[in-house]
Amino acid sequence: MLKIENLKVKVQDKEIIKGLSLDINPGEVHAIMGPNGAGKSTLSYTLAGKEGYEVTDGHVDFKGHNLLNMSIDERANNGLFLAFQYPVEIEGVTNNTFLRMAINSKRKFLGEKEMNTLEFMKALSANIKDLHIHSDMGKRGVNSGFSGGEKKRNEVLQMTMLQPDMIIMDETDSGLDIDALREVADGVNRLRSEGRSFLIITHYQRLLDYIQPDFIHVLADGKITKTGDKNLALELEETGYKS
Ligand code: ADP
Ligand code: MG
Numbered sequence: 001m002l003k004i005e006n007l008k009v010k011v012q013d014k015e016i017i018k019g020l021s022l023d024i025n026p027g028e029v030h031a032i033m034g035p036n037g038a039g040k041s042t043l044s045y046t047l048a049g050k051e052g053y054e055v056t057d058g059h060v061d062f063k064g065h066n067l068l069n070m071s072i073d074e075r076a077n078n079g080l081f082l083a084f085q086y087p088v089e090i091e092g093v094t095n096n097t098f099l100r101m102a103i104n105s106k107r108k109f110l111g112e113k114e115m116n117t118l119e120f121m122k123a124l125s126a127n128i129k130d131l132h133i134h135s136d137m138g139k140r141g142v143n144s145g146f147s148g149g150e151k152k153r154n155e156v157l158q159m160t161m162l163q164p165d166m167i168i169m170d171e172t173d174s175g176l177d178i179d180a181l182r183e184v185a186d187g188v189n190r191l192r193s194e195g196r197s198f199l200i201i202t203h204y205q206r207l208l209d210y211i212q213p214d215f216i217h218v219l220a221d222g223k224i225t226k227t228g229d230k231n232l233a234l235e236l237e238e239t240g241y242k243s
Pocket of ligand 1: 011012016034035036037038039040041042043
């Protein structure tokens, strides 16, 4: 699904990612844990194609194509989804309109029929119920004035509606209370399937109590320094990242 080889990334002339390799197969859930400033968000922004992240070496293959040559839109249309650590607010576009535009732009790109209003509302109402999202939020601007928890639920709503193949979540758990954390995790678990992969970036072990990863990697100083199974999270909780 996603194969990262010896990736090196500079931000404002400073090397942040320093030769990172990672291979994610279809259906696998990988978690990346690491201390503050390790380069976790830099990795996710680079994969999403954000401006200002200069790849100086390495290669990233996404479903058999060179990811680094794709525009942001192409990445999304080909099935990559990034849930941001700090979801952006967009005034003037309602959450529902935004969601429907995103779905239909992807369908158009894939040569599929667009989703009509009725189909959209049906899919939406089932999903907002599962995620405990108030239906009024769809009429507000995208994330505009949403609480931290509402923004994160909204990210899960977006991925549920868009059905991406590869989902990258950057600290989606930060700032969530325990109920919201569980609901976000439930939403993610409902999306797990044979053909869909996840890269879950987190600072704390607790999210991984609810979303059980196949592999856990430690990212420190721009590199993967350790890889293990789900027990590695518990080990790290005891010993910290330094050992
Ligand atoms: P993490 O998400 O693991 O906490 P980040 O990827 O956000 O870490 O940051 C890694 C390092 O890159 C930090 O030292 C940070 O200060 C630096 N960095 C990230 N973004 C920028 C930027 N836009 N300009 C300058 N330095 C940056
Ligand atoms: Mg970060």
